[in-house]
Amino acid sequence: AQSVTQLGSHVSVSEGALVLLRCNYSSSVPPYLFWYVQYPNQGLQLLLKYTSAATLVKGINGFEAEFKKSETSFHLTKPSAHMSDAAEYFCAVSPYTGTASKLTFGTGTRLQVTL
Amino acid sequence: ETGVTQSPTHLIKTRGQQVTLRCSSQSGHNTVSWYQQALGQGPQFIFQYYREEENGRGNFPPRFSGLQFPNYSSELNVNALELDDSALYLCASSRGGTGGNYGYTFGSGTRLTVV
Numbered sequence: 603a604q605s606v607t608q609l610g611s612h613v614s615v616s617e618g619a620l621v622l623l624r625c626n627y628s629s630s631v632p633p634y635l636f637w638y639v640q641y642p643n644q645g646l647q648l649l650l651k652y653t654s655a656a657t658l659v660k661g662i663n664g665f666e667a668e669f670k671k672s673e674t675s676f677h678l679t680k681p682s683a684h685m686s687d688a689a690e691y692f693c694a695v696s697p698y699t700g701t702a703s704k705l706t707f708g709t710g711t712r713l714q715v716t717l
Numbered sequence: 718e719t720g721v722t723q724s725p726t727h728l729i730k731t732r733g734q735q736v737t738l739r740c741s742s743q744s745g746h747n748t749v750s751w752y753q754q755a756l757g758q759g760p761q762f763i764f765q766y767y768r769e770e771e772n773g774r775g776n777f778p779p780r781f782s783g784l785q786f787p788n789y790s791s792e793l794n795v796n797a798l799e800l801d802d803s804a805l806y807l808c809a810s811s812r813g814g815t816g817g818n819y820g821y822t823f824g825s826g827t828r829l830t831v832v
Binding site for chain 2: 636638643644645646647648651692694703704705706707708709710
């Protein structure tokens with residue numbers, strides 16, 4: 603079984619400050635890991651994904667995440683927050699193999715960016 | 718790329734009724750998954766179809782059923798609607814049988830309200 607835990611349901615940062623959204627995973631098999639962003643009344647947009655290549659993954663909009671197997675973590679970071687980054691962020695895990703590669707999502711972290 | 722489109726965007730149904738939600742997958746994507754996202758929660762996996770066959774199912778009762786067509790469009794059918802079925806229903810498509818290595822493209826969802 604696989605699961606993800608997102609620490610902090612709400613995170614507030616000032617514009618220009620570092621963004622750090624935490625995700626820890628549990629998986630009995632090598633995982634694929636994803637970060638998705640969801641703006642109000644919209645679907646999910648893929649920010650980045652880890653697929654067992656480089657452990658530091660760069661995504662869209664200046665976001666990146668580092669896979670740390672020893673810590674079972676895949677935290678999302680951005681050096682400088684913009685107002686447009688305010689949204690809901692979901693971490694998700696999928697098994698490396700298998701025909702039914704369902705995504706298991708965390709409960710989400712709402713990012714607020716203040717002036 | 719045409720993206721993933723879902724219809725309708727919003728829907729109101731009465732308890733006990735049946736509903737069909739539709740999804741048009743991204744061109745070339747032969748895997749489609751459906752997710753249910755209750756308010757304030759992360760998406761929950763309903764089932765996945767690969768080449769018109771169901772090849773994975775989450776913890777949802779049989780009154781949730783689906784179809785995938787040769788043109789990569791798909792349907793989610795829900796019978797005997799219950800109030801708890803009120804949620805955002807998301808369709809996600811991917812290339813390949815596993816989906817994990819390619820990532821999923823999500824539609825904007827159908828907001829179903831059961832009254």
